[in-house]
Amino acid sequence: xxxxxxxxxxxxxxxxxxxxxxxxxxxxxxxxxxxxxxxxxxxxxxxxxxxxxxxxxxxxxxxxxxxxxxxxxxxxxxxxxxxxxxxxxxxxxxxxxxxxxxxxxxxxxxxxxxxxxxxxxxxxxxxxxxxxxxxxxxxxxxxxxxxxxxxxxxxxxxxxxxxxxxxxxxxxxxxxxxxxxxxxxxxxxxxxxxxxxxxxxxxxxxxxxxxxxxxxxxxxxxxxxxxxxxxxxxxxxxxxxxxxxxxxxxxxxxxxxxxxxxxxxxxxxxxxxxxxxxxxxxxxxxxxxxxxxxxxxxxxxxxxxxxxxxxxxxxxxxxxxxxxxxxxxxxx
Amino acid sequence: xxxxxxxxxxxxxxxxxxxxxxxxxxxxxxxxxxxxxxxxxxxxxxxxxxxxxxxxxxxxxxxxxxxxxxxxxxxxxxxxxxxxxxxxxxxxxxxxxxxxxxxxxxxxxxxxxxxxxxxxxxxxxxxxxxxxxxxxxxxxxxxxxxxxxxxxxxxxxxxxxxxxxxxxxxxxxxxxxxxxxxxxxxxxxxxxxxxxxxxxxxxxxxxxxxxxxxxxxxxxxxxxxxxxxxxxxxxxxxxxxxxxxxxxxxxxxxxxxxxxxxxxxxxxxxxxxxxxxxxxxxxxxxxxxxxxxxxxxxxxxxxxxxxxxxxxxxxxxxxxxxxxxxxxxxxx
Numbered sequence: 001x002x003x004x005x006x007x008x009x010x011x012x013x014x015x016x017x018x019x020x021x022x023x024x025x026x027x028x029x030x031x032x033x034x035x036x037x038x039x040x041x042x043x044x045x046x047x048x049x050x051x052x053x054x055x056x057x058x059x060x061x062x063x064x065x066x067x068x069x070x071x072x073x074x075x076x077x078x079x080x081x082x083x084x085x086x087x088x089x090x091x092x093x094x095x096x097x098x099x100x101x102x103x104x105x106x107x108x109x110x111x112x113x114x115x116x117x118x119x120x121x122x123x124x125x126x127x128x129x130x131x132x133x134x135x136x137x138x139x140x141x142x143x144x145x146x147x148x149x150x151x152x153x154x155x156x157x158x159x160x161x162x163x164x165x166x167x168x169x170x171x172x173x174x175x176x177x178x179x180x181x182x183x184x185x186x187x188x189x190x191x192x193x194x195x196x197x198x199x200x201x202x203x204x205x206x207x208x209x210x211x212x213x214x215x216x217x218x219x220x221x222x223x224x225x226x227x228x229x230x231x232x233x234x235x236x237x238x239x240x241x242x243x244x245x246x247x248x249x250x251x252x253x254x255x256x257x258x259x260x261x262x263x264x265x266x267x268x269x270x271x272x273x274x275x276x277x278x279x280x281x282x283x284x285x286x287x288x289x290x291x292x293x294x295x296x297x298x299x300x301x302x303x304x305x306x307x308x309x310x311x312x313x314x315x316x317x318x319x320x321x322x323x324x325x326x327x328x329x330x331x332x
Numbered sequence: 333x334x335x336x337x338x339x340x341x342x343x344x345x346x347x348x349x350x351x352x353x354x355x356x357x358x359x360x361x362x363x364x365x366x367x368x369x370x371x372x373x374x375x376x377x378x379x380x381x382x383x384x385x386x387x388x389x390x391x392x393x394x395x396x397x398x399x400x401x402x403x404x405x406x407x408x409x410x411x412x413x414x415x416x417x418x419x420x421x422x423x424x425x426x427x428x429x430x431x432x433x434x435x436x437x438x439x440x441x442x443x444x445x446x447x448x449x450x451x452x453x454x455x456x457x458x459x460x461x462x463x464x465x466x467x468x469x470x471x472x473x474x475x476x477x478x479x480x481x482x483x484x485x486x487x488x489x490x491x492x493x494x495x496x497x498x499x500x501x502x503x504x505x506x507x508x509x510x511x512x513x514x515x516x517x518x519x520x521x522x523x524x525x526x527x528x529x530x531x532x533x534x535x536x537x538x539x540x541x542x543x544x545x546x547x548x549x550x551x552x553x554x555x556x557x558x559x560x561x562x563x564x565x566x567x568x569x570x571x572x573x574x575x576x577x578x579x580x581x582x583x584x585x586x587x588x589x590x591x592x593x594x595x596x597x598x599x600x601x602x603x604x605x606x607x608x609x610x611x612x613x614x615x616x617x618x619x620x621x622x623x624x625x626x627x628x629x630x631x632x633x634x635x636x637x638x639x640x641x642x643x644x645x646x647x648x649x650x651x652x653x654x655x656x657x658x659x660x661x662x663x664x
Binding site: 034039088094121122154159 | 446
């Protein structure tokens with residue numbers, strides 16, 4: 001960490017951007033409303049009140065500020081990014097048949113899958129309305145491309161699930177799609193709306209891309225070694241849902257015949273019995289793949305930090321560097 | 333019908349726009365592809381091959397041609413409209429738990445709900461990429477507003493379902509959202525991209541709005557009195573799914589106590605037994621609500637036709653008038 005303080009990097013950034021974040025909150029509330037369909041604000045309020053760190057919109061605001069933007073439209077873009085994120089959460093919970101999100105029951109459980117699908121569609125449409133308002137063609141291209149890449153990544157994840165042939169390369173493609181595409185679009189549009197020079201915009205994109213990948217790898221790793229009380233997730237959810245994440249992909253690549261048979265039974269065929277999660281953890285530790293995955297996450301965080309090199313010295317730049325450290329600090 | 337020919341109005345319009353429709357088909361094929369996720373073109377090809385009349389993109393092409401447009405972008409806008417339509421079909425089938433669409437098994441049945449949700453999202457995102465390409469702010473506003481209105485209408489339909497207090501006004505709001513919003517956006521953007529004068533654009537919007545309403549009322553009516561072999565729908569699907577459509581709303585408004593108890597049991601409580609559909613049809617006929625609904629559909633078709641008055645004489649204008657007649661001709 002480059003500054004000595006007891007505050008978390010995320011909170012420091014939120015403080016530096018507190019006026020802008022308040023404007024984003026107000027715009028979220030305004031635009032998630034619906035005159036005709038009261039079910040919509042019910043569902044969205046449930047998600048919005050549950051909070052979440054709002055890391056993605058904060059990245060847009062930070063990038064715009066770092067590039068000296070003085071106009072009003074970073075608020076719209078940050079809100080767009082949060083709406084795309086919220087829409088994908090609603091649809092993800094339907095796809096994954098999840099029952100918990102941010103420590104609360106999911107919308108598909110409280111209402112029904114129908115409401116989650118349709119309110120997600122509404123937020124997608126609202127995000128597209130919002131992104132047109134600054135009137136910037138490059139911004140619209142970046143954000144609509146990101147939305148397509150996210151959906152593509154989710155579909156790829158669906159078809160890769162339970163497939164033991166999934167490589168680290170496919171995993172990276174899925175992660176770039178489902179997670180990093182929105183991080184990199186969030187930072188890139190902050191630079192673009194500020195009319196930053198091309199190499200600064202590129203640096204912001206690269207930072208968001210690497211940060212998003214580090215973020216997702218950490219998330220996948222915490223599913224095997226996290227502290228439930230801190231993460232709000234249960235250990236082994238991905239294993240039970242037969243998702244092929246990096247620690248398992250690495251362990252399968254190193255498996256002998258007997259181990260391979262174990263992965264075929266538990267992940268490919270989904271025939272899991274008591275003690276299987278513990279055995280899976282034993283295999284991950286035996287081959288050191290939790291450690292290797294952690295090293296990958298740290299390397300992506302370093303990549304994120306060094307991507308910012310072309311940008312001038314700035315208080316916000318230091319905070320973005322700290323955010324990259326913070327994202328992987330959840331591991332240690 | 334204003335011309336004497338054995339061809340259906342829809343086919344005549346398709347013939348007049350055959351080059352443009354071929355370009356739309358090519359663009360649909362190009363943009364529904366995905367480099368990374370082969371599941372996407374599988375699902376979309378299933379829908380696209382099933383055909384459908386492509387009435388909505390044809391309306392965009394017709395409006396642009398009628399307003400003298402000579403540029404290339406009506407093709408992008410027509411494709412956008414078709415992608416939005418296809419995405420909503422995919423999500424509707426998940427929401428309605430449908431098993432048949434255009435006489436074939438639905439995507440949610442052939443693959444799974446997950447694929448339908450995510451491929452729908454992909455098509456939404458693709459449609460937003462497409463709508464940015466002409467670089468017209470008004471066009472983007474119209475189409476992104478339409479997408480939000482559609483989702484709003486679908487959510488409103490969800491909460492109005494099974495609610496006997498649903499009025500004709502709420503029904504019209506649902507129909508304007510879920511169906512007419514895309515029809516009116518389709519015709520409006522055709523005029524806007526052609527830089528047509530404001531009153532012509534307004535006329536095209538009004539035509540699309542009234543046509544869409546007529547179209548949906550006819551659809552709802554055919555669910556009670558259609559010829560299964562011609563419509564590909566089963567009589568009584570809406571009754572079994574407890575949807576409050578216009579003939580039933582009108583019959584409930586005229587119901588005596590005993591009849592009201594019947595609607596409470598079958599629609600509100602969903603306790604249906606053999607003979608209930610037949611009894612429902614008896615009540616609709618007794619109160620003349622099928623005839624009254626048909627009169628409403630015809631009135632909306634007339635409204636669509638007279639909306640076109642401000643537009644100059646043109647072969648395409650005559651065809652659009654015939655289309656309005658054709659939409660309600662399915663009833664007679």
